[in-house]
Amino acid sequence: MVLNFFSKKSNKQIFGLDIGTYNTKLMSFAGGEPVVSSFVVAPTPANTFSAGLISDEKALSQFVGQQIAGVDVEDELSVILGISGKGMIAKKIDIPEMDDHMIPEFVEIEAEQELFYNRDEMELDYEILEGLNLNKPEAKSLFVVTVLKTVVESYNKILDQNAIQCEILDTNFGALFNAFEFNHTLDESKNYMLLDIGRTTTNLIVVVKNQVVFARNINLGGDFFNSLIQKKMSVDYSMAEDLKVSASKGGEAPQDVVSLIKSELNKDFMEELISPYELYNGLFPEEPVNEIYITGGGSQTAGLMSEIESVFSCQTHFLNPFKNIKFPSDLKKYKEEHKMISSVLVGLSLRSLE
Numbered sequence: 001m002v003l004n005f006f007s008k009k010s011n012k013q014i015f016g017l018d019i020g021t022y023n024t025k026l027m028s029f030a031g032g033e034p035v036v037s038s039f040v041v042a043p044t045p046a047n048t049f050s051a052g053l054i055s056d057e058k059a060l061s062q063f064v065g066q067q068i069a070g071v072d073v074e075d076e077l078s079v080i081l082g083i084s085g086k087g088m089i090a091k092k093i094d095i096p097e098m099d100d101h102m103i104p105e106f107v108e109i110e111a112e113q114e115l116f117y118n119r120d121e122m123e124l125d126y127e128i129l130e131g132l133n134l135n136k137p138e139a140k141s142l143f144v145v146t147v148l149k150t151v152v153e154s155y156n157k158i159l160d161q162n163a164i165q166c167e168i169l170d171t172n173f174g175a176l177f178n179a180f181e182f183n184h185t186l187d188e189s190k191n192y193m194l195l196d197i198g199r200t201t202t203n204l205i206v207v208v209k210n211q212v213v214f215a216r217n218i219n220l221g222g223d224f225f226n227s228l229i230q231k232k233m234s235v236d237y238s239m240a241e242d243l244k245v246s247a248s249k250g251g252e253a254p255q256d257v258v259s260l261i262k263s264e265l266n267k268d269f270m271e272e273l274i275s276p277y278e279l280y281n282g283l284f285p286e287e288p289v290n291e292i293y294i295t296g297g298g299s300q301t302a303g304l305m306s307e308i309e310s311v312f313s314c315q316t317h318f319l320n321p322f323k324n325i326k327f328p329s330d331l332k333k334y335k336e337e338h339k340m341i342s343s344v345l346v347g348l349s350l351r352s353l354e
C-alpha cells in the first residue's frame with residue numbers, strides 16, 4: 001500500500017523508517033509540519049529476521065527497495081531509521097561527581113566493564129539524567145545506550161544497496177518517547193511506563209521528569225501468543241495468528257480461544273514482563289510508575305490491557321501516536337487503521353521536523 005499526497009518542495013525528502021519483524025512502516029511529513037504526505041505499511045517478508053537480528057540482508061534489502069520505489073520521490077531519499085532488538089542495550093550508570101568533559105571517557109570505561117564489549121565494537125551515546133531522587137546526592141546518573149557496530153552495519157548495508165541516505169539513526173526507545181511526548185501532555189509529577197508490544201520484541205521504557213530513565217528490549221511479542229495457541233489448539237502458525245486477531249477484534253474466534261487468551265496466555269505473558277519491571281523498581285525505588293501507555297500490534301490482544309492494569313495496579317491507556325498528526329483527507333482512514341502500530345514510526349518521522 002503506497003499513498004502520496006503533497007508534492008515535494010525539495011528534492012531530498014526525509015522519511016521515518018521502522019523495519020519491524022512483522023510490519024515495515026514508512027512515513028514522511030510535508031512542508032515542515034506534522035502533516036502526513038506519504039504513508040506505507042507492508043508486511044516484512046518472513047525469515048528476514050532471526051533471534052532479533054537481520055538474518056537475510058538480501059531479501060530485506062530487496063523488500064525495502066520495493067517499498068521505497070513505490071513512493072514518489074524525485075531525487076535523493078533520506079531516512080530516519082530506528083534500531084531495535086538484539087545488540088542494543090540501555091543502562092543507567094551512576095558516576096561520582098566530576099567535570100562534564102571527563103564524563104565521556106568514564107562512560108566508555110564503565111560501558112566496557114558492564115557490557116563486556118570493547119569500545120571499538122559499539123556505538124555509544126548517553127544523557128545526563130536530571131532531577132532524580134538519588135540516594136547519594138553527590139552522584140550523577142547517566143542513561144547510556146549502546147548498539148553493536150555489527151548491527152548498525154547490517155542496517156547500513158540495506159540502505160546503501162538501495163542508495164538511501166541515513167539522516168539519523170535512532171533507537172526505538174527514543175522514538176517511542178518522542179511519539180508519547182508529542183501527543184500527550186506529560187505531568188512532571190508522574191512517572192510513566194510505555195510498552196511497545198510488537199511481534200517479537202516489546203520495548204519497555206520508563207519516563208521520569210520528561211526523560212527516559214530506563215529502557216529494555218524484551219524478547220516477547222505477538223508471536224508468544226501464536227506459539228502457545230499453536231501448541232494448545234494443535235493449529236499452524238497462520239491459523240493461530242488468525243484466531244488471535246479475530247479474538248481480539250471480537251470476531252468469530254471460538255469462545256475457547258478467547259478464554260484461553262484471557263485466562264491463561266495473558267498471565268503467562270505478564271510473567272515475562274514482571275522481571276524488567278522489578279528491575280526498574282530496584283534501580284529507582286523512589287520513582288514508582290504511576291501510569292502506563294501501551295502500543296504496538298500486540299497491545300490489542302484480547303484482555304491484555306486489563307491484565308496489565310491489574311498486574312501493575314496502574315491506570316493503563318493506549319498511546320495514540322496520531323493524536324496531534326494531521327492526515328489529508330485521502331489518507332485519513334489510516335489515522336484509525338494503523339494507529340496501533342505506528343508509535344515508533346511517528347517518533348522517528350517527527351525528527352525530520354527538528
Ligand SMILES: Nc1ncnc2c1ncn2[C@@H]1O[C@H](COP(=O)(O)OP(=O)(O)OP(=O)(O)O)[C@@H](O)[C@H]1O
Nearest residue numbers: 020021022023198199200201222248296297298301
Ligand atoms: N488485533 C490484534 N490483536 C492482537 N494482536 C495483533 C492484532 N493486530 C496485530 N497483532 C499482532 O501485532 C504484531 C505486529 O505488530 P507491530 O507491527 O507493532 O510489530 P512489529 O513492529 O513489526 O514487530 P517488532 O517490533 O517486534 O519487530 C503481530 O504479532 C500481530 O499478530
Ligand SMILES: [Mg+2]
Nearest residue numbers: 020198199344
Ligand atoms: Mg515494532
